[in-house]
Amino acid sequence: xxxxxxxxxxxxxxxxxxYFPTPVLSDTEVADLRRQLEGVEAAQxxxxxxxxxxxxxxLFKWLDDLIRDPRVVDPMADILGPDILCWNTxxxxxxxxxxxxxxxxxxxxxxxxxxxxxxxxxxxxxxxxEESGCMRVMPGTHKGDxxxxxxxYDQANMLTRGQEIAVDVDExxxxxxxxxxxxxxxxxxxxxxxxxxxxxxxxxxxxSMHYMPTxxxxxxxxxDSAALVRGADxxxxxxxxxxPACDFDMEAVAFHERxxxxxxxxxxxxxxxxxxxx
Ligand SMILES: O=C(O)CCC(=O)C(=O)O
Numbered sequence: 001x002x003x004x005x006x007x008x009x010x011x012x013x014x015x016x017x018x019y020f021p022t023p024v025l026s027d028t029e030v031a032d033l034r035r036q037l038e039g040v041e042a043a044q045x046x047x048x049x050x051x052x053x054x055x056x057x058x059l060f061k062w063l064d065d066l067i068r069d070p071r072v073v074d075p076m077a078d079i080l081g082p083d084i085l086c087w088n089t090x091x092x093x094x095x096x097x098x099x100x101x102x103x104x105x106x107x108x109x110x111x112x113x114x115x116x117x118x119x120x121x122x123x124x125x126x127x128x129x130e131e132s133g134c135m136r137v138m139p140g141t142h143k144g145d146x147x148x149x150x151x152x153y154d155q156a157n158m159l160t161r162g163q164e165i166a167v168d169v170d171e172x173x174x175x176x177x178x179x180x181x182x183x184x185x186x187x188x189x190x191x192x193x194x195x196x197x198x199x200x201x202x203x204x205x206x207x208s209m210h211y212m213p214t215x216x217x218x219x220x221x222x223x224d225s226a227a228l229v230r231g232a233d234x235x236x237x238x239x240x241x242x243x244p245a246c247d248f249d250m251e252a253v254a255f256h257e258r259x260x261x262x263x264x265x266x267x268x269x270x271x272x273x274x275x276x277x278x
Contacts, residue, residue: 003074003078004022004074004075004078005019005022005075005078005079010078010079013079013186013188014079015140016139016140017137017139017140017141017142017143017188017190017191018139018175018185018186018187019075019185019186020177020179020183020184020185020186021177021179021183021184021185022183022184022185022186023182023183023184024069024071024072024123024182024184025071025123025181025182026182027181027182029182030124030125030181033062033066033125034125034126034181034205036060037060037091037125037205040060040247048091048093051256051257051261052091053090053091054088054089054090054260054263054264055088055225055241055260055263056089056090056091056207057086057089057209057227057241057244058241058242058252058255058256058259059244059247059248059252059253059256060244060247061244061245061246061247061249062247063089063207064227064243066123066207066209067086067089067209067229068086068229068230072121072123072184072209073211073229073230075121075184075186076119076121076186076211076230077230079117079186080116080117080119080211080212080213081213083213083214083230083231083232083233084212084213084214084228084230084231085211085212085213085214085216085226085227085228085229085233085238086209086210086211086226086229087111087113087118087210087211087212087216087224087226087238088210088263089207089209089210090207090208090210091205091206091207092122092158092195092204092206092207093203093204093205093206094132094133094158094197094198094203094204095203096200096201096202096203097198097199097200098197098198099156099197100133100156100158100197100198101133101156101157101158101194101195101196101197102135102157102158102193102194102195103152103154103157103159103162103163103165103194104138104164104165104169104192104193104194105149105159105163105164105165105192105193105194106141106146106147106149106165106189106190106191106192106193107120107189107190108189108190109146109149109163110160110266110267110269111189111210111220111266111267112218112219112221112224112266112269113189113212113216113218113219114216114217114218114219115213115215115216115217115237116212116213116215116216117188117189117212117213118188118189118210118211118216119186119187119188119189119211119212120186120187120188120189120208120210120211121184121185121186121208121209121210121211122135122177122179122184122185122186122187122208123182123183123184123207123208123209124179124180124181124183124184124204124205124206125181125182125206125207126181126202126203126204126205127181127202127204128177128179128204128206129178129200130196131198131199131200132198132199132200132204133195133196133197133198133199133204134176134177134179134195134204135176135177135187135193135194135195135206136174136177136193136194136195137174137175137177137187137191137192137193138169138170138173138174138175138191138192138193139173139191141190141192142187142188142190142191146190147165147166147167147192148165148166148167149163149164149165149166150163150164150166151163151271151272152164156197160267160268160271160274165192169192169194174194179206212226214228214231214233214235215235215237216237217235218237218238218266220266221262221265221266223239223262224238224239224262224263224266225238225239225240225241225255225258225259225262226238226239226241227241227243228240241255242255
């Protein structure tokens with residue numbers, strides 16, 4: 001048994017490639033984070049800018065705090081061990097009654113990360129239900145070969161290049177991962193997953209955080225960064241991200257410019273063209 005996850009939960013994660021739900025934030029905390037995020041959107045006069053969707057922990061102090069929160073990191077440590085980096089954070093916002101969706105894909109194909117398992121932790125900041133387009137996973141697909149993907153650039157697809165698994169996916173085997181606000185799901189980045197459009201009257205707001213052991217390394221880009229969130233880094237494969245003292249802290253914003261551009265280059269590596277989604 002791990003520190004917080006039961007033996008059955010750890011076994012399920014290894015066997016099926018996912019585990020949910022883990023309650024993380026109280027109702028008051030999650031309402032406060034949503035308020036802060038929507039406050040930034042309102043101040044900017046609209047949605048987050050594409051580059052703000054990734055490495056947002058360098059822009060928003062509350063997100064840097066969240067990636068280090070023991071309620072998030074303890075379950076990661078139960079799987080990954082004591083020395084842990086958070087590579088990236090990504091906002092996934094689907095406005096009420098909109099067509100945005102995420103096609104079936106495996107993130108391992110695009111992130112260039114090698115040298116250890118990578119876990120995506122996804123926290124709901126608003127209701128993530130089947131109606132609002134919660135994530136769906138294909139159990140066990142993290143164990144097989146990585147499937148071929150095609151870049152389809154569909155307008156409503158939230159993925160950078162609209163990448164999609166190129167073979168038919170048997171939807172009858174998919175498992176939905178509904179989450180109440182403040183709860184978290186975890187999945188192995190080799191697992192095939194997707195999500196449908198938001199047909200509800202509220203926004204579906206999620207933030208994903210990507211955790212890996214310090215032995216991991218970046219095989220695509222020449223330079224990459226990550227936050228050391230637990231233990232010690234004896235490998236030194238990533239430059240550690242500075243901690244913002246406040247939202248839009250000047251030093252962290254300057255780092256964010258380099259760090260988010262590096263991730264963008266990695267995600268578009270080998271693509272025919274770049275979109276404005278990240
Ligand atoms: O938020 C979603 O619907 C999809 C998220 C996703 O693809 C991911 O976190 O890897």
